[in-house]
Amino acid sequence: MAAGSPPLPSDKGTIPFYRDTRIIAIIVQIVFAIAVIALLWYLYSNMMNGLRQANLLPTFAFLSVPAGFPIAESVIPYDPSMTYGRAFVVGILNTVRVAGIGIVLATILGLILGIARLSDNWLLRNVALVYVEIVRNVPLLLQLIFWFSLTRLFPRIQESIDIGGLLYLHNRGATLAWPQAANDFDTWMVWVYGGIACGIIYYTIRRIQFARRDRPGVAMPQAFLIAVGVAFIGFFTTYFVYGAWPVSLSIPELQRFNFVGGITVTNSFAALLVGLVIYTAVFIGEIVRSGILAVSKGQREAARALGLTPGQTMRLVILPQALRVIIPPLTSQYLNLTKNSSLAVAIAYPDLFYVASTINNQTGQAVPVILMLMASYLSVSLLTSLFMNWYNRRIQLVER
Amino acid sequence: MRKHITLVLAGLLSLILAACGGQAQQSPTTAPAQPATTAPEQPTAAPAPTAAPAATAAPAGGTPAQPAAGGQIERILARGTLICGVNNNPLPGFATVDTAGVRRGFDVDFCRAIAAALFDDPDKVEYRPLSAQERFTALQTGEIDVLIRNSTWTLGRDGNLGLDWAPTTFYDGQGMMVRKDSGIETLEDMDGATICVQTGTTTELNLADQFRARGLTFTPVVFPDGDSTRAAYDAGQCDGFTTDKSGLISSLTLLSNPADHKILEVTMSKEPLGPAVRQGDAQWFDAVRWIVFATFQAEEYGITSQNVNDFLSSDVPEIRRFLGIEGDLAKGIGLSNDFAVRIIRHVGNYAEIYDRNLGPDTPFNLPRGLNALYTEGGLLYSPPFR
Numbered sequence: 001m002a003a004g005s006p007p008l009p010s011d012k013g014t015i016p017f018y019r020d021t022r023i024i025a026i027i028v029q030i031v032f033a034i035a036v037i038a039l040l041w042y043l044y045s046n047m048m049n050g051l052r053q054a055n056l057l058p059t060f061a062f063l064s065v066p067a068g069f070p071i072a073e074s075v076i077p078y079d080p081s082m083t084y085g086r087a088f089v090v091g092i093l094n095t096v097r098v099a100g101i102g103i104v105l106a107t108i109l110g111l112i113l114g115i116a117r118l119s120d121n122w123l124l125r126n127v128a129l130v131y132v133e134i135v136r137n138v139p140l141l142l143q144l145i146f147w148f149s150l151t152r153l154f155p156r157i158q159e160s161i162d163i164g165g166l167l168y169l170h171n172r173g174a175t176l177a178w179p180q181a182a183n184d185f186d187t188w189m190v191w192v193y194g195g196i197a198c199g200i201i202y203y204t205i206r207r208i209q210f211a212r213r214d215r216p217g218v219a220m221p222q223a224f225l226i227a228v229g230v231a232f233i234g235f236f237t238t239y240f241v242y243g244a245w246p247v248s249l250s251i252p253e254l255q256r257f258n259f260v261g262g263i264t265v266t267n268s269f270a271a272l273l274v275g276l277v278i279y280t281a282v283f284i285g286e287i288v289r290s291g292i293l294a295v296s297k298g299q300r301e302a303a304r305a306l307g308l309t310p311g312q313t314m315r316l317v318i319l320p321q322a323l324r325v326i327i328p329p330l331t332s333q334y335l336n337l338t339k340n341s342s343l344a345v346a347i348a349y350p351d352l353f354y355v356a357s358t359i360n361n362q363t364g365q366a367v368p369v370i371l372m373l374m375a376s377y378l379s380v381s382l383l384t385s386l387f388m389n390w391y392n393r394r395i396q397l398v399e400r
Numbered sequence: 401m402r403k404h405i406t407l408v409l410a411g412l413l414s415l416i417l418a419a420c421g422g423q424a425q426q427s428p429t430t431a432p433a434q435p436a437t438t439a440p441e442q443p444t445a446a447p448a449p450t451a452a453p454a455a456t457a458a459p460a461g462g463t464p465a466q467p468a469a470g471g472q473i474e475r476i477l478a479r480g481t482l483i484c485g486v487n488n489n490p491l492p493g494f495a496t497v498d499t500a501g502v503r504r505g506f507d508v509d510f511c512r513a514i515a516a517a518l519f520d521d522p523d524k525v526e527y528r529p530l531s532a533q534e535r536f537t538a539l540q541t542g543e544i545d546v547l548i549r550n551s552t553w554t555l556g557r558d559g560n561l562g563l564d565w566a567p568t569t570f571y572d573g574q575g576m577m578v579r580k581d582s583g584i585e586t587l588e589d590m591d592g593a594t595i596c597v598q599t600g601t602t603t604e605l606n607l608a609d610q611f612r613a614r615g616l617t618f619t620p621v622v623f624p625d626g627d628s629t630r631a632a633y634d635a636g637q638c639d640g641f642t643t644d645k646s647g648l649i650s651s652l653t654l655l656s657n658p659a660d661h662k663i664l665e666v667t668m669s670k671e672p673l674g675p676a677v678r679q680g681d682a683q684w685f686d687a688v689r690w691i692v693f694a695t696f697q698a699e700e701y702g703i704t705s706q707n708v709n710d711f712l713s714s715d716v717p718e719i720r721r722f723l724g725i726e727g728d729l730a731k732g733i734g735l736s737n738d739f740a741v742r743i744i745r746h747v748g749n750y751a752e753i754y755d756r757n758l759g760p761d762t763p764f765n766l767p768r769g770l771n772a773l774y775t776e777g778g779l780l781y782s783p784p785f786r
Contacts, residue, residue, distance in 0.1 A: 053680050054540055054562030069599075070608045070620040080608035156636035171637050172594060172621075257593040257639050258619065267637070268621075348623050348632070354599070357624075361533050361600040364540070364561035 051367070058367040062359075063088070069358055071350045073266055084359050091355030092376055098269065098351065099338040099380070102276045106337060107330075109281035114288025115314065128285070136282045141343050144275040148347040151267035157258065168252060168259065173266040175259040180250040184238050188246035191234020199227030268349035272341065280337045287329045291322035323395050331388035335381045342377075352376055472677075472684035473734040476518060476545055481526045484511035485544040488529035489626035492650045493758050493766075494550055503527055506757040507548045509747055510569055510675060510692070514546060516746040517691045517739040531625050533600035536561050539678050546688055547676045550644065552602040557676075566688045567696075568674040571770035571779055573667035574603050575645035577652070580662050582639060587614060587666055594619040596638035598629045603643050606669040630654060644671045649764050686733040693782040694740040697722060698749035700773055700782065705748040708741060722785040729785065740785075750780065 017023045051057055063085035070080050075093040078086060116128040135143070152171055155161060160170040166177040206219035238246045252262030295318050303313040342353035352373065360369040476482055486507055487495040495505040512522035528544050539547045540562055550572075551557075553565040576595075578584040584593075587610065597604050599622045611618050621638050623629040630651050633641035643651070645663065652658050675692065677685050698704070701719055703711050711719055720726040724737035731737065747753060750773075758766040772778025 055679055056540065056560075056562045068605045068608060070604070070618075070622075072620050072622060080605075080612060152632075152635040152637065171635060255592060257590075260592075345624055346628075348621055348628070350622065354622075354624075357533055358599055358604075361536065362556075362605075364536065364557075366537065366540075 047367070056364055056366075058365060060365075060368050062363040062365055062368075065363075067359070067362070069362065071355065072348070073269065073350060084363065087355055087359060088352075088372065088376075091350065091352035092380075094350055094355075095338070095341055095344075095352040095376075096380065098272055098276065098341050098344070098349070102273055102280065102337050102341070103334050105273070105277045106280040106284055106333075109277060110284025110333075111288055113281055113285030114292065117285060117289045118292055132282050132285060135278055136286075140275065140279050140340055141346060143279055144271060144343055144347055147271035147275045148267065151271055154267075157254070160254070165251065168254075171267065172258075173264050173268075173270055175252045175262050175264040177249050177251050177261075178263040179247045182244060182246055182248040184242045184244060184246045187242070188231075188234055188238045191237070192231045195227040195230030195234070198230055199223040202226050266349070268344070268347050271347050272344050272349045272351075276337055276340060279340070280333055283333050283336070284330060287326055287333065288322070291324075291326035292318055294325045295321045320395075324392075324397065327388060327392045327395065331385050331392075334384050334388065338380055338384065339377060472545065472681040473518070473687060480519075481524045482511065482515045482518060482546070483526045483528060483544045484514070485528045485530045485535055485538055485547040485549050486511065487549050487626070488531050488534075490654070491550065491626065491647060492653055493762060493764050494646065494650060504757070506570065506753060507550060509753045509757065510548045510695075511546070513695060513743045513747040513753075514675075514688060514691050516742045517687070517694075517735055520736075520742045520746075522746040531600070532598055533624055535600075536563065539563060539676060542678060545677070545684075548674075550647065550673045551676055552644075552671045553674055553676070554602060562679045563676045564679050564685045566675040566677065566685070567692045568672035568779075569692060570646065570673040572644040572646050572671040572673055574606050574642060574669040574671055575648045575667060576664045577633070577641045577648045577661055578639065578664060579636075580660055584640070584664070586664065587611075587668075588616065590618065590640060591616045592618070593639040594621055594637070595640040595642055596621050596623070596629045596633040597642050598622070598626050599624055601643070602669070602671065607642055610668045626651075642668070644673070646673075646758075646766065649766060653763055683734045687735050690730075690733055690735070691739065691743060694722075694743050694785075695747075695750040695753060696773065696780045696782040697785060698740065698744050699751045699780075700775065703744055703749060704752055705744055705746070708744045712741070718784075718786065 048057075064083050066081050067084045067087040068080050069087070071078055071087060071090055073094065074090045075097055076090060078090045113128055113132070116124050117132070119125045119128075151173070154169050154171040157170040157172055160168040160175070162168055168175045200223070203219050203223035206217065206222075210217040210219070235246060238244075250261045250263075252259040252264075258264075299317055299321065300313055303317040304310075308316065341351055344351040345354040345357065356369050356373045360366050363369070486503070486505075490496040491505070491507075493505055495503065495507045498504050508527070511525045511527065515525045516522040518524075528538065530538050530544075530547070530549060535547055535549050535551060536557070538544050547563075548569075550570070552572075553568060557563055558565055576587065576590075578590075584590055590611075595607060595618050597607055597620055604620070604622065607618070607620070621632055623632065626643070626647075629643075630641065632638055634655050641648070641651070645667065648663050652661060652663070655661060675688055677688055679685075701711070701722065703719075703723075708723075711723060712725065714720060714723075717726065721729060723741050724730060724739065728737050730739050736742070748756070754768065754771065755761065758764050768776075768778060770779045772780065774781040
């Protein structure tokens with residue numbers, strides 16, 4: 001032992017590298033990485049070989065070729081002479097449209113449902129319970145087809161149910177009167193933008209004041225009121241100056257086959273929206289309920305002891321604390337709703353999945369189309385969760 | 401520990417994938433007749449073609465299999481059944497399941513004809529019901545051997561989808577069905593109408609073209625399958641319903657009140673319907689092609705399932721060649737020499753197939769029209785069997 005330096009290196013030398021856990025760990029990782037890369041490479045070359053054999057080498061060139069197929073509804077102008085790329089964008093926007101509206105409505109309905117489940121009212125509580133149990137135990141696709149079949153029960157378009165000449169219900173959807181821009185619309189828009197600017201200025205000033213005084217305060221509702229007020233004044237001013245309202249009502253009129261004027265919500269869109277909202281709201285309702293139950297009972301009792309009404313207690317004390325528990329699982333419900341919208345293909349709503357399938361069928365470019373499809377859903381989902389994570393951080397308890 | 405699990409999983413995954421890949425790509429190189437004319441070269445493949453396994457059921461191992469130049473017929477024979485892609489929705493006259501659970505129809509009979517030629521048994525068919533959107537993918541991936549699902553032959557599909565079409569078995573055209581009380585007589589009357597159409601079909605595209613060419617607008621209501629399309633039209637959610645005329649006639653029988661509907665005179669397109677196979681196996685393509693031709697030729701000679709035995713003793717050289725009594729013509733396409741006899745005996749000639757499914761004794765009573773022999777003013781014409 002005391003001999004000096006020789007024993008140490010020889011000691012080290014006696015452990016061969018293949019018994020050294022650190023080196024083994026590195027080797028295992030390298031082997032694993034190689035295995036994964038080899039597997040991916042095998043899959044890739046296998047796919048490419050198969051595609052080459054079938055004369056179907058992947059290319060994105062088809063995106064600039066005219067699509068040739070019609071799409072029933074679109075947010076942006078589209079006709080069959082436009083490209084596959086444009087058709088794909090139409091699909092994305094259709095998905096975003098139904099998902100966006102769906103998320104808002106499902107949140108509202110879910111919130112009501114979650115609170116109703118905890119209500120002191122026996123009837124309300126049990127109605128909510130039955131609703132939850134029925135809806136969440138039936139597959140979504142079945143529900144969508146159910147809602148879609150319901151729309152068939154409405155009369156044919158020639159015999160539409162007429163509600164005050166403003167709303168028509170028929171088996172192709174609902175047509176309703178809708179505001180449209182009149183001649184002096186641009187003049188009014190100046191007022192609207194002015195109102196928004198006033199609101200923002202007010203809000204900024206107030207925030208600076210709050211910061212200086214180092215006291216909390218509320219500025220948003222007032223700012224909002226200012227913006228709406230200015231727009232409102234502008235609306236009437238335009239009328240008195242030019243003698244015509246800046247916005248007119250487009251009244252639907254039945255032509256030979258379809259309504260002209262107003263807007264038509266197709267039965268496919270309506271069925272999809274209703275189905276998604278009702279289905280997702282159940283899960284949101286359960287999340288809200290668990291969030292409320294997670295707030296300690298003492299909070300409620302303390303709020304009541306302070307003399308707050310039940311409504312105030314819920315709004316000012318319980319919900320703000322419950323939100324912290326609610327937001328993370330809520331995010332995944334939003335993502336579910338977005339992804340579930342791809343079931344639209346069964347009820348003739350031209351969402352992203354439907355359009356992509358048609359493009360795939362038309363061009364035979366399965367690999368690029370599927371890649372684009374996955375990338376699109378992934379982007380939409382990632383954007384949603386990015387926003388929700390940001391919001392989640394904002395409402396977290398600030399701990400000092 | 402986690403790493404090990406991941407490794408095991410990765411191994412399992414690769415095994416599964418290899419198995420799947422193997423199934424689609426078993427490539428016995430028993431048919432040397434196909435040089436790489438249709439299948440381009442494969443620079444990445446390590447083993448030389450001669451080193452490829454000679455056994456018929458060699459799964460693709462570590463390296464991706466060679467693009468199969470031939471071998472489809474051997475694979476089908478080894479499997480013992482033909483996998484035939486047919487319509488997933490009932491299309492009376494073309495592909496339906498009758499009350500006894502037996503598939504019947506014009507398209508089904510051609511599946512049976514191919515099985516008869518291969519196995520001398522028309523029942524050795526495994527049917528895969530496919531929607532319009534699934535059908536080409538199923539063929540491209542090798543899930544089915546042949547697609548006989550009223551599929552239109554077009555340049556784009558032939559080229560871009562990597563498929564090959566056998567001769568047209570049914571010359572069709574796109575039509576439009578409307579309600580009698582709608583007062584619609586021509587397409588021009590349909591400006592602004594809502595039209596039901598099935599997605600993934602040529603009719604979807606033709607509809608857009610035809611209306612665009614006429615400067616008319618329309619709202620499409622598009623469904624992934626024929627049943628929902630017809631149901632939506634039946635419920636009055638559309639003013640018109642468009643598909644191939646044969647399909648319209650067939651659907652008419654399924655509507656809740658057929659007497660309320662009519663099919664417009666106009667024919668919007670050419671729809672040659674026929675069997676399709678995957679590109680890349682010229683021998684299998686040839687076999688399917690000549691099986692179809694054999695049904696035409698049999699009608700031309702007047703050979704039917706009833707009298708085929710009488711013809712076996714015929715002295716006429718061309719009939720003897722056709723029936724495989726003389727020569728060994730069918731060897732070149734990988735079929736048994738008497739394949740025509742097998743088809744005629746089990747399924748019948750073209751006229752028998754047509755009459756059985758669409759002829760005067762059926763509810764459709766469809767005139768032969770273009771689907772008559774060239775000798776009778778139609779388009780059916782078989783190249784000589786010699």
